[in-house]
Amino acid sequence: MRAVVVQEFGGPEALEVVDVPVPVPGPGQVRIRVSAAAVNPVDLATTAGVFAEMGVVAGTGSTAIGWDVAGVVEEAGAGVAFVPGDAVIGLRTRLADPLGTWAEQIVLDAAAVAPAPDGVDPVAASTLPLNSLTALQALDALALKTGQTLLVTGAAGAVGGFAVELAALRGLRVVAAAGASDEEVVRGFGAEFFVPRTEDLAEGVRKRVPGGVDGAIDAAVLGYPALDAIADGGAFAAVIGNGPDNYRGVRIHAVRIKADRVALTGLSRLAASGHLTLRVAGTHPLAEAAKAAARLRDGGLRGRLVLLP
The missing domain is CATH 3.90.180.10 (Medium-chain alcohol dehydrogenases, catalytic domain)
Structure with missing residues (x-):
């Protein structure tokens, strides 16, 4: 073969x-x-x-x-x-x-x-499998509660898109960061707020969510600009690498993808029902x-x- x-x-x-x-x-x-x-x-x-x-x-x-x-x-x-x-x-x-x-x-x-x-x-x-499990495991690591705010960088990408959809399904308020031409797409995924790449990320997020978001999934691997958008004591998930150094009490989670039959079965059902794009x-x-x-x-x-x- x-x-x-x-x-x-x-x-x-x-x-x-x-x-x-x-x-x-x-x-x-x-x-x-x-x-x-x-x-x-x-x-x-x-x-x-x-x-x-x-x-x-x-x-x-x-x-x-x-x-x-x-x-x-x-x-x-x-x-x-x-x-x-x-x-x-x-x-x-x-x-x-x-x-x-x-x-x-x-x-x-x-x-x-x-x-x-x-x-x-x-x-x-x-x-x-790979991209949806990465998004799911990043969300689990952040452990945000319904109604809290989440920044997703690279929101139009494969991991970022799934992260927006899964977060919205959990009742999180999502701030999506992506190229200006992707605004309609990521809002369709369930993002409440949108920050184009042409805008300073931290300032753009804090303009829309005063005080900063509760957590971030950094699918675009931006590092500190994404961390600066998070409120003190929030949480940051790095999907590639270890992420930036911790400061202001922000918890840093380096996502290490693992196979998970139960989780993948649930994601498969979400895709079948049209809840994942x-x-x-x-x-x-x-x-x-x-x-x-x-x-x-x-x-x-x-x-x-x-x-x-």
Whole structure:
């Protein structure tokens, strides 16, 4: 079968399609025939060798690519409730795994797999796991209460968009920060307030929410400008990296994404009911993985690119 790997770290051109053995599931695992696999910024970071420099993956040899998957169960190991033919979505979180989701088949722990959203095609469904779980886990870390205020930076992006929708569902008052042309979109997600990128972030937020917001999800990785928009004693969630240093009593949470079957099942149901917006920027066959990665690197997309093995 075919899979995408990188053997010498670099840009999108470093991605290769190679032949590998079909993986075999062990106890508590499922083998999924991949229908669609989303392309995420973390895949570009893996290809560039960022995680090799951190020691997360080996600096030599073949490194697998891909986190998100939508597909159909082909084989189930012992102790698994899924059966062949089940439509599922899943999340691969171990970068050291020999195979990523950019492949024709993938083995995942059943604890990282959930039923696919009913009535949603696999292309759209593949954009759900990584970004929605990141948004959900960031919200959980902040532990805000109904009626409190939340700033979401990068609100038109994949993580930011889900964060706005999930926060609104929890009864939070959302301040969305994004490009001016995205105002209608993020208000449609449920944002009450909007701050364009052309406006000073902290001043813009405090103009709309005197005293500052109760918390922030920094999906755009702005750091201190987002922190300055938070009231003393509030909370800050960094979805990439560790975030800025703490001051004014603001609690800093570095979100470390983890697979969660129960949470992903709930998110799948929200997507099926139309409460989460799944956005696809385009599709590519697996053989065009490098082209898809280059499109993501070049920016300007709304939604995720998706590979079709």
